[in-house]
Amino acid sequence: AQSVSQHNHHVILSEAASLELGCNYSYGGTVNLFWYVQYPGQHLQLLLKYFSGDPLVKGIKGFEAEFIKSKFSFNLRKPSVQWSDTAEYFCAVNADANQAGTALIFGKGTTLSVSS
Amino acid sequence: ETGVTQSPTHLIKTRGQQVTLRCSSQSGHNTVSWYQQALGQGPQFIFQYYREEENGRGNFPPRFSGLQFPNYSSELNVNALELDDSALYLCASSSTSGRRYEQFFGPGTRLTVL
Numbered sequence: 001a002q003s004v005s006q007h008n009h010h011v012i013l014s015e016a017a018s019l020e021l022g023c024n025y026s027y028g029g030t031v032n033l034f035w036y037v038q039y040p041g042q043h044l045q046l047l048l049k050y051f052s053g054d055p056l057v058k059g060i061k062g063f064e065a066e067f068i069k070s071k072f073s074f075n076l077r078k079p080s081v082q083w084s085d086t087a088e089y090f091c092a093v094n095a096d097a098n099q100a101g102t103a104l105i106f107g108k109g110t111t112l113s114v115s116s
Numbered sequence: 117e118t119g120v121t122q123s124p125t126h127l128i129k130t131r132g133q134q135v136t137l138r139c140s141s142q143s144g145h146n147t148v149s150w151y152q153q154a155l156g157q158g159p160q161f162i163f164q165y166y167r168e169e170e171n172g173r174g175n176f177p178p179r180f181s182g183l184q185f186p187n188y189s190s191e192l193n194v195n196a197l198e199l200d201d202s203a204l205y206l207c208a209s210s211s212t213s214g215r216r217y218e219q220f221f222g223p224g225t226r227l228t229v230l
Contacts, residue, residue: 004158032217044159044206044221051217090158094217103149103172104208104219106158 006107021076023091033074034092120222137192139207148190151206
């Protein structure tokens with residue numbers, strides 16, 4: 001069965017610090033990869049996605065992620081975080097062989113707290 | 117463009133009762149997926165509906181059932197509620213054309229089972 005592992009449960013940073021959130025998945029075939037963000041009191045929003053091509057993908061609000069196939073990883077990065085980045089971040093995977101077609105498998109999430 | 121909407125926002129039920137949650141998909145989307153998000157966890161896939169039929173199911177018992185209507189809206193029904201069913205229930209819509217793997221989420225329904 002597919003699974004997604006997010007290494008950091010809670011990350012605390014000061015404004016302007018750099019961010020890297022780890023995500024590893026278990027599936028040997030073709031995958032589509034996503035990072036979703038959930039701001040306090042808001043619904044899940046798509047931050048960025050990888051389907052194919054350039055393994056370095058850029059998303060909204062200055063976030064980027066790198067797909068490393070050999071490491072089954074899709075880590076999220078941001079060079080300089082802001083207080084408004086405080087949120088819950090979820091990595092998600094969809095595998096083409098998934099019986100449910102477009103069903104997403106999510107990690108447990110990482111809470112990011114940014115102090116000003 | 118209207119986003120995904122869900123109703124009700126909050127719901128309190130007691131053990132053994134039945135509940136129906138509703139979802140309207142984003143305009144132009146024909147596929148609806150339902151997820152359960154327990155406190156402190158990531159969303160877990162319940163099932164997906166396409167063309168009014170179940171198109172895949174996660175590891176949830178049969179007392180979780182659903183419907184999709186011709187206008188692509190959907191319902192999630194849970195029978196014989198248990199305490200562990202307390203969670204945020206998320207609906208996501210997507211399209212089978214174009215970016216079929218992009219799912220757009222609604223705000224969720226917070227279900228509390230007492």
